[in-house]
Amino acid sequence: MTDRREVEREIEGLVSALGKALGAQGTRLAVAESCTGGMICTAIVxxxxxSGALERGFIVYSLDSKCELLDLDRAEVESCEGVSRDVSLGMAKAALERSHADLALSVTGFAGPQQDDEEVGLVHIALARDGAEPLHEVHHYGDLGREAVCNRAVVSALRMLVAEAAKA
Structure with a gap:
């Protein structure tokens, strides 16, 4: 996925597949985004x-916003700079609890440039649904540049969302 238009087509195809997977079931979605800064919600709308399936989106880019809007534990969030399995799962669960959604997706990661000892390209994606065990994926995209990391995170998140929506 190096060509911008190729990435855009893949995202458009995944959003279309999401629409087909959701069908007429009336499933409502919530999305909590950190490193992607609203790119997933933008793709959906x-x-x-x-677009009608999107119940709400949370842009929680800063550590403060993760704690204030999603009520995540500050010590936990600060200990990993807001990027971990537990933070992504907490974001998805909180987005589900703080919305009227049936399915909530979250993304957090380090898109770059390198700061301190963080792993550029590390992205955690989680998905929560009432009455089901939350799902989690970790991706190590590498230091591909901010745009490429964010685009890959959007593609991976949409793939996860499509797969889960198809199960319902």
């Missing part, structure tokens, strides 16, 4: 066939 860009398709009028799918």
């Amino acid at each position: 860009s398709d009028p066939q799918v």
Whole structure:
């Protein structure tokens, strides 16, 4: 996925697949985004066939916003700079609890440039649904540049969301 248009087509295809997976079931989505800064919500609302499923989005880029908007434990968030399995799972669960959604997705990671000892390209994605064990994926994209890391995170998150929506 190096060409911008190729990435855009893949994202459009995944959003279309999400619409098909959701069908007429009326599933409502919530999305909590950190490193992608709203890119997933933007992709969803860009398709009028799918946009109605988005119940709400949380842009929680800063550590403060993760703690204040999603009530995550400050010590836990600060200990990992807001990027970990537990933080991503906490974000997804909190997005589900603080919305009227049936399915909540979260993304947090380090898109770059390198700061301190963080792993550039590390992204955690989680998904929560009422009555089900939350799901988690970790990706190590590498230091590909901010745009490439964010685009890959959006693609991975949408793939996870499509797969879970298809199960419902």
